[in-house]
Amino acid sequence: MKLELLPWLILFLPLLAAGGITLFTLRYRTVSALLSIGAIVTGFVLSLVFINANGWQPSSAESIANWLTIGGLHVDFGLKLDALSLMMLLIVTGVGGAIHIYSFGYMHADRSFSRFFAFMSLFTFSMLGIVLANNFIELFIFWELVGVSSYLLIGFWFEKPSAGDAAKKAFIVNRLGDFGFLLGILMVWGLLGSLNFTVLQNKLTADPAVLGGMATVAALLLFCGAVGKSAQFPLHVWLPDAMEGPTPVSALIHAATMVAAGVYMLCRILFLLNADALHVIAWIGGFTALLAALIAVQQNDIKRILAYSTLSQLGYMVMSVGLAGPTPAMFHLTTHAFFKALLFLGAGSVIHAMHDEQDIWKMGRLQKKMPVTFWTFLIGTLALSGVPPFSGFYSKDSILGQALSQGNYALFILGAAVAGLTAFYMFRLFYVAFLGKPKTQAAEHVHESPAVMAWPLRVLAVFAVIGGVIGVSQTYASQFSPGEARESFGQSLVEPLTHSPAGVLVGLAFIAAGFFAARALYRDAASDPLPEKLGGLATAMKHKFYFDELYEATFIRAHDFIAAVMDWIDRWLVEGLCIGLVRGGTDLSGRALRLVQTGNLQTYAFLFVLGVAVVMYFVLGK
């Protein structure tokens, strides 16, 4: 049973790669890249081997080493192996591996090539850690590591001020979420005395009321972590700015890692979330989905559109979790990983070809010159829009179905409307960037990307097509609702229709509406016609509903103001007044006291006698 070692190997291979690159191979670009790619691809292969050998629910569910024990605080470093984590393992290593390979081509000209791969491997390691963590502290450790890896990667081109700022913003906003997360962890530990998921689950199963009145608070605090990491409203602002990193990084962040972590974590700790908390979570998710979709409609940067679409899709997933549907959520997370990675890499390919031009209004008519990119991007668009039979259709529909089955019609309608909006902005992007007339000189002279970039696109495109019907959903279901019958391939192909035909129909109607609207508006447009039609709303959408400005004016301003006040107090009251008073007072009293040393003998004699008089008065005078 040497296979027990495999999860550890899968987890630590990327770390070894990162460490090795940093310490030894910074100068050898290709070696570095191969180390990094090798680590993740090996991880993928080993994951497959492991799953093949042990199935989705290995008999030994945890593999543990004690990391820290202090009295009642017991922290393990353990791996949790179940369908949820193993599937995520595959996604992270698989999709991540494709992105790694793609990066080899994309980043080839960069001077810090080795450093890039070191960071990528670190990022992969951190994400794998989140996936495999079996307790809260371990999860939090990797949670933080993901944060810092994203910080490093977003700020990869640190000489660009905007990149530095974006990295900083991502880090701090994530930290805001982590603040709540850690508080939640503390609260759960305080109430239940353990950090291990299995132990916690057993306790809660044994006594569901053990959390008492704090249940909702604790659940929502934990959710804060997901809000930060998965960029849910109101902490969604960092994700679009994270575009400042190289495009493969965006692909990694948006598709397989980081943002997925929040949803994954919610599914992992689902047993801790009570009904009230879930309700809040569902609405936050739904609202984020709608908000992001609206903003995406008016963005012109190709990566930003994709970024907001990610936000929107993450909203779906969170909403699904909130609707007590972890299976649809994870299902959508998986398919989304495929097509969003595809889309980002495709966008990267375009940007690469366009010499770092990201404005869609400067592209156009790319299908001839970049066929692979064009077709794969189209597949990604269709999948994201939820067009059957692409993978996105199945996953999105399962979420809408979940809403219906929970009887939450408001969220159902909201979800369907967002699906329509998704179709609208994606086809807007597609029409403007890939079809129509070339809008600039650069767009006329593009070339297809090299094979090392094209092949990951092709592979991902295949999964974007078939991702919905290869049993992903069933695998998750085996985790969250064990005992359900496994479906055959044919059943899963038509599963949405059999399960909730109404949902499918409404959803498809919205999607069609979105597509035709986009087609009507943007098929031949040279500039965006929408702002004139929508007026102020379009401006608001373009400016992301002014969230950045709002935070700038409140949170950041408040902190800077408090900091200024504190600094003033420190400088003038503590340092200046208190210390100054003591210092000045001492000095002054010294100067005053020695004034009696007039040098005049008579004064001295007088003071002498005065001293005697005073002493006499106190000793004998009473």
Added chain:
Amino acid sequence: MNASLMSLEIWVIALGVVLMLADFGFGLAPERRRFLAYLAIATLGTLLITNLGNYTTGTAFNGSFVEDTLAVFFKRFFLVAAMLVLFMSVEFSDRIAGGITEYYSLIVFALSGMLFAASANDFAMLFVSIELITITFYVLTSFQRGRLISLEAGVKYLILGALSSAFLVFGIALVWGTTGQLNFNKLALVAAQFETNKIFLLGVLFVLVGLGFKIAAFPFQIWAPDVYQGAPTPTTAFLAVGSKAAGFVLLLRVLFTALPDIAKHWADLLIVISGITILYGNLCALPQRNLKRLLGYSSIAHAGYLLLGVAALSVSGQAALLYYLAGYLFTVVAAFLVICVVMRHLDNEDISALAGLHQRSPLLAVTMTLAMVSLAGIPPMAGFFGKFLLLKAVIQQGAINHNHGYYCLAFTALVGVVISLYYYFGVIRAIYWSPNTPDLSPIPLSGPVKFSVCVCIAGMFWIGLFPSVVFNLATEAAKALSL
């Protein structure tokens, strides 16, 4: 009569007379006169080893002269101090226009006065020994009569000294008049009856005024800065060490041998005086730029620290006082030695004259630094363990008596130490990192100076690092007080 107990004093007086007559008899050339000083030092050293190495305790002259561990402790102290001061005087001799041999002999006579003070056990001896010291110091202070400030210092010391003598004498008169006893031991037996007799208490108070003047305790400290500044440097050193120690030994005898009961009642007075003395000395020193004057203020502060040991009213307090004095001896003499050498051609003795000393003479720079560090009470120098013991004694007393005054006193001492760090470090700063150093010529050091400086450094380290010996001696000495 057990006059053999007094052999040390007799030898010292003889030495003084010999020194005085030697110059007449042989008409030594000026540059040879320093050999007289070396002779004196050698004699004193021999006496220190032979006479005090193996002493017998006892009393003589109807108990007016006592040779006990306390007396021996102080006699050793005074001998070492006098030897170091004599070294310093040799270094200083070119600045004393007339009668350097007389200067040496006066130091030896002052020493004899201190030795008598160490053994004084009745008020008559107390009075005459204190007067012998004081009158010698009038002369020693104004010895540089070419310098106005030396004379001015002499006059100030004279008038205020005479004033304090008048109080002392009047006090002795009242104490004797009410009790009929001059001998300390006999007084101790009857003093308890007079606890409420106001005339008696007035007398005690006046005696304390006289002694307070000698140790420069507040409010009788006013003379110290002027006299320290004006007097020739060796005199100042001797004044700071010897005269102060003589004041303390007499104070200890009066308070704890003669009047232990009264002392207990006056704990609060002692606490207040000690605290104010510490604060006054340290605060006034803060803006001071003249180095000798600075040490004058600092010596006031140190009188305050020493008074902690008196105020503690316990054997451990008195032992701490003695221990502290021992460390203080080497420290202060070291500081004045450096001043004496460095300020050779300077009249103002400003701290800035130390600028660049670390380049001009690393040895002197290190000496001064160590002296300041020790005065500030920082390990591993002598001052640290001394202050440690003093504070311990005070806190101990506070714990025993539940008198919060002791805790306040400890805090006052603490504040004083912190304040003092400022000016002590100011001196060190002047040595090591003065912005402008006009004079960088190396300072030549004579062998004896090097020797005495090294002795001082060794003393500071020895007492600081291996306190057992001195501390045990001090404890033994302190125990003699209450026997």
Added chain:
Amino acid sequence: MSILTYIFGWPIVAALALVLVPRNYRVIIRAIAVLATLISAALAVKMFCAYGSAPMDADGYRFVQQIPWVESLGISYHVGVDGLNVGLILMGAIVAFAAACCSWEIKEREKEFYILLLVMSGGILGAFASLDLFFFYFLHELALVPTFIMIGVWGRGERKNYATFQITLYLSLGALIALIGLLALYVQSGANTFDIPRLTEYIRRHPLSVHAQNLIFPLLLFGFGILVSLWPFHSWAPLGYGSAPSPTSMLHAGVLKKFGLYGLIRIALPLLPQGAQGWMQILAWLCLGNILYIGWVAMRQKDLNLLIGNSSVAHMGFIFLGIASLNLIGVTGAEFIMVAHGFLAALSFALSGYIYQKTGTLQISELGGLCRQLRFIGTVLLMAAMAGCGLPGFANFVGEVTVFFGAWTVFPLVTGLALWGALIIGAVYMTRAIRNVLHGPLPDKWAGLADASNLWRKLPYALLLASLFVFGCFPRLLTDKITPDAEKIVAMARGETVAMGSTRLRRVQLGVPPNWIDTRETKVDPINPAASRPLTVSGATPETTRGTRVLHDNSAVALANNTILNQ
């Protein structure tokens, strides 16, 4: 002779030896200093590794040596280690070595500098090793004074003089207040001994009166607190560190400052339990002053050194919080941060020193984009900053999280606010600093900066960083040593009556009551545990109830029979 004597004796001996070396033999001076600290660091590592297997004396200390010094007062030279100081000594020795290596930036009066540096190193290591109150204090003072002189002579910046005097007076005040407290403790106990084990044993049997405890504890708290820059007595710290030469800052902020905390844990908590009770609430709120207030102040700093100095002050807040929580987890966490912060502070100041040495400024506005030119230094600085905002993988994270867990059960509100300081404010000022110093475009004037080129130059940074990593990744190396002794301290501090007869017996009693243990085995062990190399040989002695858990090979295929606490 105990190994501890050598650890702190070498630097002192080397300092004395340096006195005799002529000042123009610069290389020899440097070599002696570096060698002495290297030996002492190596010995400290050896001591740390051998800790588990070293024999314990009756009081639970190892490597003990005792020589009477002033017997009538009960003062003796007594050194020894237990879990509370073993990490500190290791950290101190390593930092001292790193500081000696970093002293290449000193160009003038090298001899004096190295003498002072060695005295400081020896003094502080000795203070940590000392089990006698007098030497504990004495050696700390001995180490403190060189700090002042070093700042005064080799310091920088226009406020150097002010900073020197402020730090001198402030710290002396703190030290003296603590001294009064210690003396009062000695006097009130009536044990007539300065020996810490004797005193502890005595006081455990004859506790001080509540009145005395109430009198002494604040003295120790604020005396030591001033030494550790407890808010609002902090203002010496940023200024002093900002002006000090970097080896001094490294040693002081890293090592010397921990003295006060160590004193609080070692002396104040166990010996004055009732005095401590009332103050813990106040201390918890004061520590917020460090964490939040100083955090905010740090956000406003325009000088890198001041920023690091402020952040170092802010970090002290977590330690105080751990102490204030007065439970095993909190105190262990506090001890852990003490070690971790030692490495971190030393590293940060070493780096800022490098930058200052190369650029001549630490004004954040003047710097920028340095990561491009200073690859190594920039990377390490980035890591240090990340460690400073509590990134996992670095030792600080372990300590801070542990403290939060410890404090949560006692002061949930304070913990929550402290979390805000740790996670948000720390992140804000650290990332801002990185953004402005390392990121962004490189100004032309810094285009010629030279990175730390050879291995020798890189060594101190790498060493400190590696230490942070090692303890961050394998915290049990330290916690297993700390916990048994922290348990004793906490038990005394909470006034729990425990049989103290034998440490070993006690650990069984206090260890883990059986009902805490969920013996569910979650993992079958496929590898023969005996065959795998144990990573630590620390406190997990076989006879403890927790003996079944042994941390295995660091290839992370750690497999162990697990015990899960579900208290």
Added chain:
Amino acid sequence: MHVGLEHYLTVSFLLFGLGLLGVIMRRNLLVIYMSLELMLNAANLALVSFSRFNNNLNGQILVFFIITVAAAEVAVGLALIVALYRKRQSAHVEDLTSMKL
């Protein structure tokens, strides 16, 4: 009322007070010095009267010593004042303030 010890002591105290007053009020060094002599004499008077009324001769011995010491002190003091006068051409205390603060 018969003249007793208190009367003599009263005179002694008053004389002491007069001396004190002289020391702190007069500016001429010589007069100050004379006032000091008054104070010493006050002590002598106290001693002698105590001696008489206590039937104890020791006090008179003390007086003997005091007179001797006072004479010596006067000699030294006057020499000093003369030396100072030569240097400063003044015996006024207010002119002796070259050292202060």
Added chain:
Amino acid sequence: MALSDILPDILFYLFAALTLLCGVLVVANPFSRNPVTSAMFLVLTIISMAGLFVLLHAFFLAAVQIIVYAGAVIVLFLFVIMLLDLKEEQRRKIKLFGAVAGLVSVGVIMIISLKALRAARPGANLPAPQLEGGTNALGQLLFTQYVLPFEVVSILLLVAMVGVILLSKKDLK
């Protein structure tokens, strides 16, 4: 009451008044600020005090008082005054504050002392005085019990002598 009974009292009051009056005139002569005047009144004070000594039967000390003090010390004073050719003390502006403060502090000392005297009443319950301060008795004491202070005083005189020579030598070698 016989004259022999009250004569000592009358003489006491006479001498006491004379002593104090002359003392006042030494310290604060309203008519003259000349040090010579002060010195002359000091002589008178000392002589009248010698009278008090006689009343106290301290005949030897009375003689010493006159010989040493009036004869030697005051003459020394006068010599110095003449030598220095001191002018009458200039009437510098009296600092009112200083004067008042001085008076007050001396007043406090006096009041406390005199109050203490009245409270203590040291003269009460004493046996009748019989002591005769004769030369013989004094000499006995001085050369037996007090020989040590006596010798110390001799050194003191030696020191004073040397000191005076050193301080007043004309030329500085």
